Amino acid sequence: MKKLINQPENVVKEELEGIALAHPDLVKVHISPHYIVRADAPVKGKVALVSGGGSGHEPLHGGYVGMGMLDAACPGEVFTSPTPDQIYEATKAVSGGAGVLHIVKNYSGDVMNFEMAAELAQAEGIEVASVVTNDDVAVEDSLYTQGRRGVGVTVFVEKIAGAAAEAGLPLAKVAEIAKRVNENGRSMGMALTSCTVPVAGKPTFEIGDDEMEIGIGIHGEPGRTRMKIKPADEIVDMMAEAILGDLPFKSGDRVIAMVNGMGGTPLIELYIVYRRLAQICEGKGINIVRNLIGNYITSLEMAGTSITLLRADDELLKFWDAPVKTAALRWGV
Amino acid sequence: MKKLINQPENVVKEELEGIALAHPDLVKVHISPHYIVRADAPVKGKVALVSGGGSGHEPLHGGYVGMGMLDAACPGEVFTSPTPDQIYEATKAVSGGAGVLHIVKNYSGDVMNFEMAAELAQAEGIEVASVVTNDDVAVEDSLYTQGRRGVGVTVFVEKIAGAAAEAGLPLAKVAEIAKRVNENGRSMGMALTSCTVPVAGKPTFEIGDDEMEIGIGIHGEPGRTRMKIKPADEIVDMMAEAILGDLPFKSGDRVIAMVNGMGGTPLIELYIVYRRLAQICEGKGINIVRNLIGNYITSLEMAGTSITLLRADDELLKFWDAPVKTAALRWGV
Numbered sequence: 001m002k003k004l005i006n007q008p009e010n011v012v013k014e015e016l017e018g019i020a021l022a023h024p025d026l027v028k029v030h031i032s033p034h035y036i037v038r039a040d041a042p043v044k045g046k047v048a049l050v051s052g053g054g055s056g057h058e059p060l061h062g063g064y065v066g067m068g069m070l071d072a073a074c075p076g077e078v079f080t081s082p083t084p085d086q087i088y089e090a091t092k093a094v095s096g097g098a099g100v101l102h103i104v105k106n107y108s109g110d111v112m113n114f115e116m117a118a119e120l121a122q123a124e125g126i127e128v129a130s131v132v133t134n135d136d137v138a139v140e141d142s143l144y145t146q147g148r149r150g151v152g153v154t155v156f157v158e159k160i161a162g163a164a165a166e167a168g169l170p171l172a173k174v175a176e177i178a179k180r181v182n183e184n185g186r187s188m189g190m191a192l193t194s195c196t197v198p199v200a201g202k203p204t205f206e207i208g209d210d211e212m213e214i215g216i217g218i219h220g221e222p223g224r225t226r227m228k229i230k231p232a233d234e235i236v237d238m239m240a241e242a243i244l245g246d247l248p249f250k251s252g253d254r255v256i257a258m259v260n261g262m263g264g265t266p267l268i269e270l271y272i273v274y275r276r277l278a279q280i281c282e283g284k285g286i287n288i289v290r291n292l293i294g295n296y297i298t299s300l301e302m303a304g305t306s307i308t309l310l311r312a313d314d315e316l317l318k319f320w321d322a323p324v325k326t327a328a329l330r331w332g333v
Numbered sequence: 334m335k336k337l338i339n340q341p342e343n344v345v346k347e348e349l350e351g352i353a354l355a356h357p358d359l360v361k362v363h364i365s366p367h368y369i370v371r372a373d374a375p376v377k378g379k380v381a382l383v384s385g386g387g388s389g390h391e392p393l394h395g396g397y398v399g400m401g402m403l404d405a406a407c408p409g410e411v412f413t414s415p416t417p418d419q420i421y422e423a424t425k426a427v428s429g430g431a432g433v434l435h436i437v438k439n440y441s442g443d444v445m446n447f448e449m450a451a452e453l454a455q456a457e458g459i460e461v462a463s464v465v466t467n468d469d470v471a472v473e474d475s476l477y478t479q480g481r482r483g484v485g486v487t488v489f490v491e492k493i494a495g496a497a498a499e500a501g502l503p504l505a506k507v508a509e510i511a512k513r514v515n516e517n518g519r520s521m522g523m524a525l526t527s528c529t530v531p532v533a534g535k536p537t538f539e540i541g542d543d544e545m546e547i548g549i550g551i552h553g554e555p556g557r558t559r560m561k562i563k564p565a566d567e568i569v570d571m572m573a574e575a576i577l578g579d580l581p582f583k584s585g586d587r588v589i590a591m592v593n594g595m596g597g598t599p600l601i602e603l604y605i606v607y608r609r610l611a612q613i614c615e616g617k618g619i620n621i622v623r624n625l626i627g628n629y630i631t632s633l634e635m636a637g638t639s640i641t642l643l644r645a646d647d648e649l650l651k652f653w654d655a656p657v658k659t660a661a662l663r664w665g666v
Contacts, residue, residue, distance in 0.1 A: 002525040002542070004602040004638060006564040011601060018604030021611040022624050058600035078601075192335040209335070231339040264597040266633045267391035268344060268411075269337040271351030278354040291355050293660075295628070300599045303634060305337060327626075330664055 001201045003301075008198035012055045012077055019062055023327050026066045033083065035090035036062045037072045047165040047174045048072070048094040051103040051158060052087060053110050054079040056197070057218055060155065060297045063328030069162035070103075070326075078197050078300070079219045081109030087117030091126060099127035099171030101178060103157055105150030106134040129175040133157055135187045135308065137246040138215030138223045149217050152258050152308030153185030155296050156320075159329065163319035181316060186243045189306030190223070190235060191216040191262060195299050214238060218262075218299045218306075232269070236276035239307050244284065249311060251285030256320060258291065258308040263298035265305055270294065273305050290320060296328070334534045336634075341531035345388045345410055352395055356660050359399045366416065368423035369395045370405045380498040380507045381405070381427040384436040384491060385420060386443050387412040389530070390551055393488065393630045396661030402495035403436075403659075411530050411633070412552045414442030420450030424459060432460035432504030434511060436490055438483030439467040462508040466490055468520045468641065470579040471548030471556045482550050485591050485641030486518030488629050489653075492662065496652035514649060519576045522639030523556070523568060524549040524595060528632050547571060551595075551632045551639075565602070569609035572640050577617065582644060584618030589653060591624065591641040596631035598638055603627065606638050623653060629661070 005011050012034060019036065020029035027036050035052075042048065051061045052074030061073035071094035074082040091100050100121065104114045111132060118128040133150030142149055161178035169177070191213045194203035204220035207213060212235070215223025224242075249255065259274045261267070270293050281288050289312065297306070312320065323332030338344050345367060352369065353362035360369050368385075375381065384394045385407030394406035404427035407415040424433050433454065437447045444465060451461040466483030475482055494511035502510070524546045527536035537553035540546060545568070548556025557575075582588065592607045594600070603626050614621050622645065630639070645653065656665030 002545075002562060002636060004525070004565045004568065004598060004606055006566055006605070011605065014608055015601045015604040018606075018608035018611070018626075022604065022607050022626055055601060056599070058604075063600070192337070212335075229335060232337045233339055235337065263599050264634055264636075265337060266389070266596050266631065267396070267628065268348045268388060268633070271348040271355065271391075272339070272344065273337055273351075274355050275347055275351035278351070293351075293355055295600065298599065300601070301597055301636060303335060303597075331666070333665070 059328030066326035084116035163322035191304035392661030399659035496655035524637035
């Protein structure tokens with residue numbers, strides 16, 4: 001295992017200490033239990049957004065805490081759900097009296113622990129709504145999931161619902177927008193290599209030197225098929241067909257596109273992926289009106305990519321364009 | 334070789350096509366010869382900044398073209414200098430009548446080709462000044478370099494001199510600021526793994542499963558020493574000692590710090606590196622006043638990190654904080 005770490009069991013704690021040292025203007029970091037809140041939390045009268053999940057997907061979620069996006073992120077250990085206690089404490093820390101929205105990727109442990117945390121918070125009079133993301137078209141049910149896995153659309157939910165909350169919308173409306181983003185978003189991933197969880201010390205799965213996994217999950221869960229590597233354009237064709245056919249996306253749709261790196265993929269390759277994706281969408285009359293190209297929801301050092309498309313209406317676009325100031329996503333300020 | 338590419342010889346061309354499709358609001362891409370200019374080029378009356386070098390270091394340089402930073406980037410093939418023709422054409426395309434600053438990383442081919450391009454442009458009456466970056470403290474002379482290699486400080490030069498040009502300063506002053514940034518910046522890198530140039534098809538160098546290379550160059554050039562992997566804190570201690578002792582940085586200095594990923598390093602590890610760097614600086618009374626943590630000057634999919642520290646005065650900090658709008662660096666707008 002080749003990693004820039006000290007003790008494997010201290011990776012998340014030391015990452016959080018690094019974040020605290022790097023971004024005191026943006027966030028406050030709580031070490032026991034682990035959570036990150038925006039520096040000015042709680043924001044009185046604003047709906048608060050709390051997300052979280054296993055670590056190893058950075059910048060998700062801690063990199064998205066700040067003005068116009070998340071109020072709190074709860075990082076579990078690498079590829080491990082955060083505990084109800086963590087989520088409950090973070091929920092209390094950011095509650096500003098207007099309710100809290102939990103944004104949960106659809107993994108059984110995450111869903112269960114966010115539900116328990118919501119019940120604890122509600123028992124103390126904090127109103128909590130939840131949205132569960134499940135945008136991965138690759139497989140129905142998976143290693144850690146009932147139904148579809150939640151992946152890239154989570155970034156879009158956090159940005160767009162975050163802007164809606166920042167604009168002062170009430171909890172029910174922010175939750176409705178978050179659900180609308182999830183319902184209109186679809187993703188699929190692929191991997192060329194595995195990744196290694198620090199405390200495991202060995203690759204999560206084995207893959208041949210000439211193989212790739214199409215439909216991989218963000219923890220290395222099996223996808224749709226293992227096959228020989230193909231040229232990038234053919235890979236993107238397969239992924240785009242699965243994504244576009246699922247919603248389905250139609251001619252005239254406006255979409256926000258994300259070409260995401262899994263952590264070990266050079267940016268030069270992501271632009272080659274985006275090139276083909278843009279050609280495909282153009283051929284089908286689908287208009288990519290905004291895009292993100294880079295590492296936004298990763299799987300440690302895995303080489304691979306995922307594509308997320310979000311069909312966006314005027315309201316979603318307006319909130320997408322609204323200012324955001326976080327460690328990993330920033331514009332307009 | 335596992336890469337998301339089509340034909341290895343088309344990687345740079347297809348990347349550029351992807352950039353053109355992704356960022357028409359920011360840049361215009363010229364395919365033959367390859368160069369990227371900001372969408373509103375030439376900007377009349379403004380000093381224009383042109384940089385470039387081998388591809389494979391993305392987002393450097395193409396990701397830094399836009400308002401407040403570069404006017405043009407000239408990407409060579411992967412790890413190969415751009416040609417004089419490319420640089421000359423880009424220089425002409427962005428010249429707005431106030432002169433052009435060439436920002437050149439210190440590699441013999443880059444230096445020679447930028448010089449030839451400058452002569453061609455000057456023969457047509459375009460005033461050209463040049464700054465050569467040479468911030469890498471690891472080694473004196475190297476595989477492709479006389480003197481020190483130019484690495485991470487180049488990002489700082491492009492941002493800060495870009496803001497100075499945007500503010501309307503004349504060529505001599507913009508060039509002086511660019512040189513001041515280079516003179517006050519120091520870097521060092523390390524690698525856990527090699528990288529593979531697409532047309533080569535095999536790793537640039539061999540490294541053992543338990544080894545690392547301290548002082549690596551951004552093309553995989555040998556560094557100071559090959560040794561067994563150590564804990565992250567010890568690695569950062571070695572790098573920081575080399576960097577801090579070189580200028581030398583002193584108690585009371587204000588610095589901008591970059592912890593850069595080489596392309597295949599998870600962000601979680603870069604924060605562990607930053608944590609130690611911040612502790613070291615604090616212990617020495619050196620005040621990190623701004624930071625960048627992420628992939629800013631990469632070596633394809635290499636796993637590793639580099640640290641750059643820039644001693645910043647009030648003027649450099651003012652231009653660092655000025656608005657910038659590029660694909661890879663954006664704030665204030």
